[in-house]
Amino acid sequence: MSSTPIPTITAFERSPDGGQGLARDTRVRWALEEVGQPYAVRLVSFAAMKQPAHRALHPFGQIPTYEDGDLVLFESGAIVLHLAERHAGLLPDDANARARAIAWMFAALSTVEPPILELVNARLLENDKPWNKERLPIVKDRVRDRLRELAARLGEADWLDGVFSAGDLLMVSVLLRLRRSGLLDEFPSLAAYVARGEARPAYQRAFAAQLAVARGTPPA
Numbered sequence: 001m002s003s004t005p006i007p008t009i010t011a012f013e014r015s016p017d018g019g020q021g022l023a024r025d026t027r028v029r030w031a032l033e034e035v036g037q038p039y040a041v042r043l044v045s046f047a048a049m050k051q052p053a054h055r056a057l058h059p060f061g062q063i064p065t066y067e068d069g070d071l072v073l074f075e076s077g078a079i080v081l082h083l084a085e086r087h088a089g090l091l092p093d094d095a096n097a098r099a100r101a102i103a104w105m106f107a108a109l110s111t112v113e114p115p116i117l118e119l120v121n122a123r124l125l126e127n128d129k130p131w132n133k134e135r136l137p138i139v140k141d142r143v144r145d146r147l148r149e150l151a152a153r154l155g156e157a158d159w160l161d162g163v164f165s166a167g168d169l170l171m172v173s174v175l176l177r178l179r180r181s182g183l184l185d186e187f188p189s190l191a192a193y194v195a196r197g198e199a200r201p202a203y204q205r206a207f208a209a210q211l212a213v214a215r216g217t218p219p220a
């Protein structure tokens with residue numbers, strides 16, 4: 001029986017996606033599973049997220065957060081990096097390869113995710129605006145540009161830079177948001193890349209855990 005306290009993350013009490021794994025706690029769960037770190041989950045309601053107690057952990061009143069002893073983190077990318085730096089399995093030992101893997105983490109969140117979020121917002125939050133019909137194709141083409149460039153770099157490789165890394169974990173997580181749009185299927189090599197990520201046992205465990213929350217069933 002381990003006496004070492006385990007880290008605690010926060011997640012939606014009721015995820016708007018009904019457990020499809022699109023909320024950002026899934027990528028943190030995935031990283032924890034990849035490094036073999038047991039963790040606890042504190043579920044928070046939308047209302048509780050905006051209260052002072054949660055804002056003391058997350059200045060923007062969001063999830064996920066990560067608590068481990070006297071360390072409190074927010075930002076899913078920072079949490080994944082923290083885990084990758086402290087455990088084997090998500091960043092290479094070689095210094096240059098490690099730096100490249102971290103560059104891919106930033107690329108996922110700073111270059112590929114923003115146009116995808118623009119598309120998500122255009123479809124979810126702006127679809128009743130008169131200008132949406134004109135804007136949507138422009139936003140879609142911005143996403144296509146990034147996907148085309150990413151596919152060109154990935155080529156026939158399994159992962160972005162040799163072995164699977166935290167860069168792939170975040171890139172796959174970002175690309176999963178595209179599934180409903182159909183845009184990912186326009187790039188078969190990227191759809192296969194995402195499928196490789198989803199096939200990883202660690203992802204499967206992370207997905208099942210967040211789905212169990214959505215279904216109100218206790219985790220296995």
Ligand SMILES: N[C@@H](CCC(=O)N[C@@H](CSCc1ccc([N+](=O)[O-])cc1)C(=O)NCC(=O)O)C(=O)O
Pocket residue numbers: 015016017018022023024025049061062063064074075076077
């Ligand atoms: N940059 C931060 C962004 C965190 C964030 O966006 N958190 C969202 C949940 S993940 C984003 C998300 C939400 C829902 C779906 N979905 O498909 O239902 C997908 C992704 C949140 O707390 N939203 C509540 C709020 O802002 O008040 C990070 O990466 O951690």
